[in-house]
Amino acid sequence: MKKLxxxxxxxxxLFSCKVTWVPAKSAPQIVNVxxxxxxxxxxxxxIIASSDRRYVTYQSxxxxxxxxxxxxxxxxxxxxxxxxxxxxxxxxxxxxxKYEGDHKARGILSVGDLRVYRDYLKSFIKPILxxxxxxx
Amino acid sequence: xxNIPDLVQKLxxxxxxxxxxxxxxxxxxxxxxxxxxxxxxxxxxxxxxQNLSEGGDVKFLxxxxxxxxxxxxxxxxxxxxxxxxxxxxxxxSVQDILLQAIASVLxxxxxx
Numbered sequence: 001m002k003k004l005x006x007x008x009x010x011x012x013x014l015f016s017c018k019v020t021w022v023p024a025k026s027a028p029q030i031v032n033v034x035x036x037x038x039x040x041x042x043x044x045x046x047i048i049a050s051s052d053r054r055y056v057t058y059q060s061x062x063x064x065x066x067x068x069x070x071x072x073x074x075x076x077x078x079x080x081x082x083x084x085x086x087x088x089x090x091x092x093x094x095x096x097x098k099y100e101g102d103h104k105a106r107g108i109l110s111v112g113d114l115r116v117y118r119d120y121l122k123s124f125i126k127p128i129l130x131x132x133x134x135x136x
Numbered sequence: 137x138x139n140i141p142d143l144v145q146k147l148x149x150x151x152x153x154x155x156x157x158x159x160x161x162x163x164x165x166x167x168x169x170x171x172x173x174x175x176x177x178x179x180x181x182x183x184x185x186q187n188l189s190e191g192g193d194v195k196f197l198x199x200x201x202x203x204x205x206x207x208x209x210x211x212x213x214x215x216x217x218x219x220x221x222x223x224x225x226x227x228x229s230v231q232d233i234l235l236q237a238i239a240s241v242l243x244x245x246x247x248x
Contacts, residue, residue, distance in 0.1 A: 019227045021220040084217050088210045095203065112187030116200060119183045123176045123207045127214035130169045134162075134218040136225065 023082045025135040029075060033132055036068050037125045040096070044118035048111050055103045062100045069093050072128075085131050092124040147237050154229040162222050169218070173211050180207075 043061050047053050055062075073093050076086040099117040103109050109117070184197055 018231070019224050021224045022217055084213045084220075088213050091206050091210050095206070110187075110190075110192065112183075112190050112192045113196060116180070116183045116187050116192075116196075119176070119180045120200060120203065120207070123173075123180060124210055126172055126176060127169075127210040130165075130172070131214045131217040134165055134214070134221050136221060 020081055022135055023079050023085065026079075026132070029072070030129070030132045032068065032072055032075075033125065033129045036065065036072065036092075037122070037129065039065050039068065040121050040125065041118060044114055044121070047109075048114050048118070053108050053111075053114070055107055058103075062103075066096065066100070069096055085128065088124075088128045088131060092121070092128060095124055096121060143237055143241065147233060150233045150237075151230055154233060155226060158222060158225050158229065162218065162225075166215070166218060169211075169214060177207075 039061075043058065043065060046061075047058055050057075069089070069092060073086070073089045076082045076089045079085070099121065102113075102117075180200075184192075184200055188194070188197055
């Protein structure tokens, strides 16, 4: 009986250590990702709808979204168990700046190119949102 | 005296119930994610084809197609996050059930 109680006590101590493999759900992070999603789509929609599609006109809008993405990356960089979401954020960051860089280099983009960039960025943002929403 | 068969039966029933709850909660999340990724892929391909039909550059199209692997990578990463979360919930739920069972048979002074 003593042996059983000893084993049960040891088990109790062991089982009281919770497993943690993913970060805790973060409302500010979800809000940040939703904001990035909305502002990116709005920016590209605005450029598509405008007759002025020059990069210089939208430079400050690009910078604003860029800062939001940089913040997302910085937060995930120090977030415990956030390695996978960090990789997703880094991919978004890479492609956001790549597409911005193309707009900057070419000065003006066609409506078709802008539409493609908008849809590709959406596809990089959505999985981050799904990851964030899956957390408990 | 501890009734081991009764305890094991209770444990199994509680574990099964906890697992079913987790599966029921998380399965729609995976289905929604798959639906959303397929829909996004359709939108991307439509935009690419429309761009090409409107005189878009073939190099631009090929560059985007090469980027598809990174979209797939980020989508897979979301499934890894979902999977890790599900596994974490399963393990912690089973631990809670075992802990409760152990606590119920231990004298009060031995409960950690």
